[in-house]
Amino acid sequence: MLSIFELSALLLTLSATLGWINHKYLPMPHAIGLLVMSVSASLILVGVDAAVPERHLFDAMTNALSQIDFTALVMDGMLAFLLFAGALHVDLGRLRERAVPVAILATFGTIVSAAIVGFGFWLTARFIGQPMSLAWALVFGALISPTDPVAVLAVLKNVEVPATVEVEMQGESLFNDGIGIVLVTILLLFATGDTGERTTVSAIGELLVVEAGGGLLLGVVTGFVAYWAMRLIDDYAVEVLISLALVTATYAIAQRLHLSGPLAVVAAGLLIGYHGPRHAMSDQTQTYLFGLWTLIDEILNSVLFLLIGLEVLVLQFDRTALLVAAISIPVVLLARLFAVWFPALVFTFSALISYRNVPFLTWAGIRGGISVALALALPESPAKSAILAATYAVVLFSIVVQGSTLGLVARKTLFDKETPSG
Numbered sequence: 001m002l003s004i005f006e007l008s009a010l011l012l013t014l015s016a017t018l019g020w021i022n023h024k025y026l027p028m029p030h031a032i033g034l035l036v037m038s039v040s041a042s043l044i045l046v047g048v049d050a051a052v053p054e055r056h057l058f059d060a061m062t063n064a065l066s067q068i069d070f071t072a073l074v075m076d077g078m079l080a081f082l083l084f085a086g087a088l089h090v091d092l093g094r095l096r097e098r099a100v101p102v103a104i105l106a107t108f109g110t111i112v113s114a115a116i117v118g119f120g121f122w123l124t125a126r127f128i129g130q131p132m133s134l135a136w137a138l139v140f141g142a143l144i145s146p147t148d149p150v151a152v153l154a155v156l157k158n159v160e161v162p163a164t165v166e167v168e169m170q171g172e173s174l175f176n177d178g179i180g181i182v183l184v185t186i187l188l189l190f191a192t193g194d195t196g197e198r199t200t201v202s203a204i205g206e207l208l209v210v211e212a213g214g215g216l217l218l219g220v221v222t223g224f225v226a227y228w229a230m231r232l233i234d235d236y237a238v239e240v241l242i243s244l245a246l247v248t249a250t251y252a253i254a255q256r257l258h259l260s261g262p263l264a265v266v267a268a269g270l271l272i273g274y275h276g277p278r279h280a281m282s283d284q285t286q287t288y289l290f291g292l293w294t295l296i297d298e299i300l301n302s303v304l305f306l307l308i309g310l311e312v313l314v315l316q317f318d319r320t321a322l323l324v325a326a327i328s329i330p331v332v333l334l335a336r337l338f339a340v341w342f343p344a345l346v347f348t349f350s351a352l353i354s355y356r357n358v359p360f361l362t363w364a365g366i367r368g369g370i371s372v373a374l375a376l377a378l379p380e381s382p383a384k385s386a387i388l389a390a391t392y393a394v395v396l397f398s399i400v401v402q403g404s405t406l407g408l409v410a411r412k413t414l415f416d417k418e419t420p421s422g
Helices: 004-025 030-051 057-066 070-088 092-097 099-128 134-144 149-156 163-191 201-231 236-256 261-280 283-314 319-346 355-363 369-376 384-413
Strands: none
Touching: 004 030, 004 283, 030 149, 030 283, 030 384, 057 283, 070 149, 070 163, 070 236, 070 261, 070 283, 070 369, 092 099, 092 163, 092 261, 099 134, 099 163, 099 319, 134 163, 134 319, 134 369, 134 384, 149 163, 149 283, 149 369, 149 384, 163 201, 163 261, 163 355, 163 369, 201 236, 201 261, 236 261, 236 283, 261 283, 283 369, 283 384, 319 355, 319 384, 355 384, 369 384
């Protein structure tokens, strides 16, 4: 049994080692390189275990990984810091200009994609011979439809896109997680048979408004308090400490009040990132504060992508589940295509959403650790194996294949024409 310190040392050492190898010898972006190498290492260990079982290398690694509660680590630990770090660097002025398309993609796009994926996954499973209830299929649709802010922001660091498209991607990925988590919560009630007053239309509407709206309001309030405190002093060490307190306190309060923690820290991060440098932070404070959060983002990203790859070791899938998983990839892509194409069709009379951006936004629908964490947290059921396999298949494909080719898609679809994007 490893201690928390020893587990942390193991993960950081592996992240640093694989990151060094990727930087020195491989051409892949840091996050994608870590994921590819950790998955490769996992598969090699599986092969070694099958060939030389007496070595016990596989057992040693799986025992260490089994001590890590991936869902708790991501949802109750890393996520708050990663979302705040991402929101801190988003231009709130540009985001306000693109508020309508961001809101449409984050809400309508997520809900529509969840429905299409759910029905497609249900039909696919029935066709292959692994039937599941429609409710469980819709749960998968809800947890896989939101684009992952951590993965999207990590990939965007290596892709050049027009500013308006970039802010749409950033805004959508930061806000649609709150919607996705609420959808999963609601659909789980139906999947597990826990229906009643909580599943009425009014109760569901209230849950959406309270969790999402309350989370945003909480983030604005705590963000303003932190901003006000920073304005009254000029001490970079204290101001950096205030930013750390802001993230942890906001997320903890949101969880205690049953509000959306992800939306709360995003709202706080946007407020501090935009107004702080203009009115509350000296140049020295900006250097230290933004430098610290950039490092936090890089370190946690490295550990998260490493863990996503290594988690393959502790998961077991049967052949039918793997077949369902393979087919789920085009189902998710088609749902994403419709989710970004339909709003462009509806708003064809305006410049709010451009047809020209549809191919890129479709391919940029990258999923990541949040979907994996939600899938792992599902209660035990006959459908869980297929949902886990499909989640991993979509996440790995989207990060490795879509993420590594997103720059090429951007050059082909966004920059080949003279018409400005929007």
